[in-house]
Amino acid sequence: AAKDLGRSRFCYFTPAMQEAAEIRLRLTNDLRHALTDNQIWVAYQPIVDLATGEIKKAEALVRWQHPTRGLVSPAEFIPIAEDSGLIAEIGSWVFHQVANQVAKWRVNHHSMFQISINKSPAQFHNNSDKMADWFEHLNRLGLPGGCIAVEITEGLLLDNSSVVSDKLLAFKDAGMQTSLDDFGTGYSSLSYLKKYHIDFLKIDQAFVSNLVANSTDMALCEAIIAMAHVLGMKVIAEGVETVEQRDLLIKAGCDYGQGYLFSKPVTAEEFEKLFPVEKTESVASS
Numbered sequence: 001a002a003k004d005l006g007r008s009r010f011c012y013f014t015p016a017m018q019e020a021a022e023i024r025l026r027l028t029n030d031l032r033h034a035l036t037d038n039q040i041w042v043a044y045q046p047i048v049d050l051a052t053g054e055i056k057k058a059e060a061l062v063r064w065q066h067p068t069r070g071l072v073s074p075a076e077f078i079p080i081a082e083d084s085g086l087i088a089e090i091g092s093w094v095f096h097q098v099a100n101q102v103a104k105w106r107v108n109h110h111s112m113f114q115i116s117i118n119k120s121p122a123q124f125h126n127n128s129d130k131m132a133d134w135f136e137h138l139n140r141l142g143l144p145g146g147c148i149a150v151e152i153t154e155g156l157l158l159d160n161s162s163v164v165s166d167k168l169l170a171f172k173d174a175g176m177q178t179s180l181d182d183f184g185t186g187y188s189s190l191s192y193l194k195k196y197h198i199d200f201l202k203i204d205q206a207f208v209s210n211l212v213a214n215s216t217d218m219a220l221c222e223a224i225i226a227m228a229h230v231l232g233m234k235v236i237a238e239g240v241e242t243v244e245q246r247d248l249l250i251k252a253g254c255d256y257g258q259g260y261l262f263s264k265p266v267t268a269e270e271f272e273k274l275f276p277v278e279k280t281e282s283v284a285s286s
């Protein structure tokens with residue numbers, strides 16, 4: 001066995017790696033057809049004003065209903081989409097889907113929610129991702145840019161290339177807002193937040209799930225929230241699962257909460273049932 005171990009140091013491709021690579025290759029091929037075969041759909045997770053408990057926004061989370069594998073997690077297929085270049089097509093599809101849905105809700109329910117969509121770093125560098133088409137689509141629907149917020153991650157802000165800052169500026173010019181997702185897990189630097197005029201900071205669920213009174217995480221949350229407010233940002237806590245966590249977040253001065261305590265990500269139809277009836281929400285006011 002020792003000899004095997006020694007030899008395995010020179011083996012670049014183990015059977016487990018081979019199998020993982022095969023699954024990945026198959027999923028890549030399947031993903032090419034997923035959009036046209038209507039296997040991709042968008043789930044919506046409410047974002048709640050912590051002070052009032054009212055739903056103010058939602059996050060769009062992409063879902064893949066695979067014909068034989070069932071629901072494949074975006075944590076599994078988004079990296080595949082990024083590597084294969086399919087992310088531009090999926091990202092664009094999600095954006096159009098969300099915009100159409102917002103327009104429909106405005107007409108049918110007289111409600112307009114700001115929906116945030118996730119954009120991975122790969123989508124910023126891909127030139128086939130045409131921002132102008134997005135803005136044109138919103139115009140066609142008669143929607144203000146403020147009905148969309150774009151969620152980005154910290155790593156992106158470290159990238160000093162003009163591609164990134166140009167696109168972030170283009171969002172701002174179109175009236176869209178920006179959120180920094182998973183804050184605290186990456187290379188957090190407050191100077192970036194200021195430089196790019198980020199509107200919302202989303203505290204990663206890793207901090208929220210460990211939240212207990214008088215803990216280090218509580219102190220961290222309080223500090224992050226206070227600094228975000230100084231910089232003019234609103235704070236959204238991710239992964240709020242318990243009443244205790246919610247109450248501590250309120251105590252820490254957090255503005256919004258998102259998590260299973262309020263609702264899991266649901267279909268558009270299920271989300272409609274959570275709407276406050278006959279109430280117009282101004283998307284400009286965050």
Ligand code: C2E
Pocket residue numbers: 045060061062073074075078091094117118119120151181182205238239240241258259260261265
């Ligand atoms: P994220 O943007 O940080 O999204 C939050 C994740 O936390 C979602 O996982 C959501 O279902 C989950 N979540 C929400 N509340 C709770 C809670 O109370 N407890 C726990 N344990 N989890 C909670 P999901 O939907 O599996 O998405 C995973 C990641 O995939 C997202 O993380 C995002 O980075 C990526 N993703 C999802 N949709 C898209 C998309 O359309 N485009 C891109 N580029 N990435 C996406």
Ligand code: MG
Pocket residue numbers: 059118151181
């Ligand atoms: Mg997100």
Ligand code: MG
Pocket residue numbers: 181182202204238
């Ligand atoms: Mg997140």
Ligand code: MG
Pocket residue numbers: 182
């Ligand atoms: Mg995440």
